[in-house]
Amino acid sequence: VMVWLRRTTHYLFIVVVAVNSTLLTINAGDYIFYTDWMWTSFVVFSVSQSTMLAVGAIYYILFTGVPGTATYYATIMTIYTWVAKGAWFALGYPYDFIVVPVWIPSAMLLDLTYWATRRNKHAAIIIGGTLVGLSFPLFNMVNLLLVRDPLEVAFKYPRPTLPAYMTPIEPQVGKFYNSPVALGSGAGAVLTVPIAALGAKLNTWTYRWMAA
Secondary structure, eight states: OOOHHHHHHHHHHHHHHHHHHHHHHHHHHSSSGGGGGHHHHHHHHHHHHHHHHHHHHHHHHHHHHHHTHHHHHHHHHHHHHHHHHHHHHHTTOOOGSSSSOOOHHHHHHHHHHHHTSSSHHEEEEEIIIIHHHHHHHHHHHHHHHHHHHHHHHHHSSTTSSSSSGOOOOOOOOSSSSHHHHHHHHHHHHHHHHHHHHHHHHHHHHHHHHHHH
């Protein structure tokens, strides 16, 4: 059993990270975006999702050594989240209740970086990680502009698991800063690089454990 587990550790890790990214999306990607911490939530969501994408995508792309696997990994996360959307929809919520992040274009930039630098691991971490952190908030804001009025969804379909005191309230838009995309991109570009390096290190550690 241990031999089998060691040989499949990479694949198990990929599945775990993808599932966790889906759970993170469900917790941060519904109407909570648009409550009283509206744009603050967007920045936190942008950083959390771009780092989650980077750690799994770097791990996966260095495991296979094939440009394109980061996009494949992002596609896995997207499919998982759409399935979760369907589960909420089956409970009577509108399909817009869960906002699926746009991971795939950012993962494509990571793949292009890895391909253009001739499979250079450090370039993928530094340049690719920066591009993921910079681009994700841009793509995701475009995505959010296309969904139904989130405040309407928030008031009409409150989460049944939330206590009454957490009922959505009118957001204070622009109270703290005026450009959540810029702040999300800046913070993401800084934080995604060390998280991408962690993903690369996890790949090395897993190989050592498999060879033990």
